[in-house]
Amino acid sequence: MDKIENQPCPFCKQNKMTMTEEELEIPYFGKCFLFALNCSACGYKMSDVEAEKDKEPVKIIFTVENEKDMKVRVVKSSNATVSVPQLRMKVSPGPASEGYISNIEGILDRFKKVVEDLKETAEEDEEKREAKNLLKKIWKVRCGDVPLKIIIEDPSGNSAIISEKASILKLKK
Numbered sequence: 699m700d701k702i703e704n705q706p707c708p709f710c711k712q713n714k715m716t717m718t719e720e721e722l723e724i725p726y727f728g729k730c731f732l733f734a735l736n737c738s739a740c741g742y743k744m745s746d747v748e749a750e751k752d753k754e755p756v757k758i759i760f761t762v763e764n765e766k767d768m769k770v771r772v773v774k775s776s777n778a779t780v781s782v783p784q785l786r787m788k789v790s791p792g793p794a795s796e797g798y799i800s801n802i803e804g805i806l807d808r809f810k811k812v813v814e815d816l817k818e819t820a821e822e823d824e825e826k827r828e829a830k831n832l833l834k835k836i837w838k839v840r841c842g843d844v845p846l847k848i849i850i851e852d853p854s855g856n857s858a859i860i861s862e863k864a865s866i867l868k869l870k871k
């Protein structure tokens with residue numbers, strides 16, 4: 699892993715930013731690079747992943763069916779949209795969008811965190827109840843009791859779900 703410290707931060711302009719770059723070999727996906735920027739002064743954070751070779755726009759559909767699926771690897775670039783229709787959730791690319799390499803469990807944890815924050819800040823009882831129900835659903839998915847479909851669309855092609863069960867479709871531009 700390459701690491702360069704004390705770089706100027708684009709936000710707070712202090713020389714407190716650390717840049718890291720890691721080269722990884724992901725089976726069935728190939729060589730890719732994981733970059734991260736981290737400013738210890740203002741907390742600015744950015745990360746992304748990019749495949750070494752140019753990829754075609756993709757749409758990946760994966761159904762989580764059991765506990766074993768939690769360990770399935772996921773590559774998600776900052777250009778990807780992750781949606782879970784059953785949970786009515788969608789994470790779209792934007793300025794704060796992060797690219798990362800994780801697994802299905804990690805993706806569920808991210809969604810869980812979003813719902814937990816919603817539950818904390820909800821003012822209406824109705825919203826709180828809905829958030830609670832979503833958390834219950836996520837828990838059941840983690841236990842393998844309820845199947846869950848996860849869809850990743852990436853016009854840059856730098857995303858993947860590494861499983862024989864994943865359907866990979868060409869994404870229409």
Ligand SMILES: [Zn+2]
Nearest residue numbers: 707710737740
């Ligand atoms: Zn900063």
